[in-house]
Amino acid sequence: MPKPIYVLNGPNLNLLGKRQPEIYGHETLADVERDCVALARELGHGIRFLQSNWEGQIVDWIHEARDQGSGVVINPAALTHTSVAVLDALNAFEGPVIEVHISNVHKRESFRRHSYVSLRADGVIAGLGTEGYRLALRRVASLLAAAG
Ligand code: CA2
Secondary structure (H helix, E strand, O other): OOOOEEEEEOOOHHHOOOOOHHHHOOOOHHHHHHHHHHHHHHOOOOEEEEEOOOHHHHHHHHHHHHHHOOEEEEEOHHHHHOOHHHHHHHHOOOOOEEEEEOOOHHHOOHHHHOOOHHHOOOEEEEOOOOHHHHHHHHHHHHHHHHHO
8 A cells, every 4th residue: 555645734724714715715624635635546646634733733643654654745834934843843754745835925924934844845835725735746746756
């Protein structure tokens, strides 16, 4: 069985599609998961799609991915801007990592322009809406294929 790509979602993303649609759109996280599962299948991969409001849980899932995952797509949400713990965990993960933000963080408050996670990410997608998750999955799949 090939290892799944981990798709990790940080705090408050469980509210996607339920609040602030002007920033984050109308799709729910369940919609995003459904589309990611379908695309991953097309690309010949499985995924483990997860969300937590707890920093330590995100860190634990990144640790799990070290043995059980092939790559990571991560929207760390607010932890992007605060969490050295998430960065340290990602630094211990050897496969491809793509960071996703639904909104264009560069068009918002200045604190959103700094990302700890970008110090490790192989690529960053911001402002492409929930389509960013699918683009990130495609990139992880192509990096995995290139690595053989
Ligand atoms: O644009 C993104 O994807 C963010 O990672 C979303 C985070 C924010 O802190 C980052 O700066 C950018 C916030 C996630 C909270 O998501 C909500 C969705 C709907 C309603 C309320 C919050």
